[in-house]
Amino acid sequence: MDSELTAQTLERAALDLLERDGVLGGLNLREVADRAGVNRGLVYHYFGSRRDLLRSALRRNVRERIAAIRLQDRPARFSSRVRHVLKGGVRYASAFRLAVLLLLDGDTQLRLMPDLPRTQELLRQDQEAGLIDRDVDLVALHTALTSLSTGYVLARSRLAKEFGVGVRELDDRFIGLAERLCSAVDGPAEDPDGPSERTAGPSEESGKG
Template structure:
């Protein structure tokens, strides 16, 4: 069990901010340590944060609201990465998104937990508007494998989020260090989500030799 922190009492606004942050941190630490299927015991969260259990309900109202608040705070770094990547070339953008989420996986874990819990409020696509606009510009330049920008956006998020959730398990099954697999994933992502230039002597959009044409 996570070691309990010194007991806090309700007080000023700044005390409340610190208490809420301690509760969010304790909730994420317990989930990381004990796993999702063990459940999130709010008494344990309060003990780990060093506060009275009643403050969990007073400040958040429910377990789900506590997790939503933790997600909001934990996802700020991921959203900042997405915003920073928006104007980068596609390869650099994919690399930054992959490495940023792998470095800060808590937000992805919290999103997955809330969605599995039946919560329809989490936003799966941070910076949805700007991210889609950038992909639309990529599509207009012919840099994407498909002109269906929404589907590409969904596929890209699914790939990066899924890899973030399973990267350590995948590395163990494959038998390589997780950092090595991270680096190998970058060119693989580029190959999956970048349009390949046509082979010499073949126009863009023309199928490879031997490929049956559809009428």
């Protein structure tokens, strides 16, 4: 097994264990090594520490998530884009949980919005084109999407249990309401597919941009 593949395998094992045991379950490096099928010493060889392993796993997870989202067709209207963002967050929930784990662990190098400059530039271009209302604060908008995605992904399973509804049902209801609320920032530009539709700027990130 080459070095790059070994590192990827260890990162995957760490994410799998976090998914299984939860954040407070801790991350046993010996178990990570066993799950990856490598010697425990290789964890320290490639990453140096538990925090470095988690940080590396997060970076890879976020890169893959952003790349996957970019391959998808994104809705034109900004309010519909929120649906796209939140669904992406649910699909890549492990990245959100890992980011929060590092944040609570005091990681000063963590970036909750790794694609920040690009996303802000795209939003700015769409605002200039009239696709997002001129008076919308783009920093606040981006912050709202990040907070909304992170908070919901972390709490959705527990909230569904307390409400006594299925997680998928809650996803649909929550995302539908979020889309409705965010229609307030849709600009006046018309959707080419229909005269009454308004379009919006492409946020490449699903809450971690």
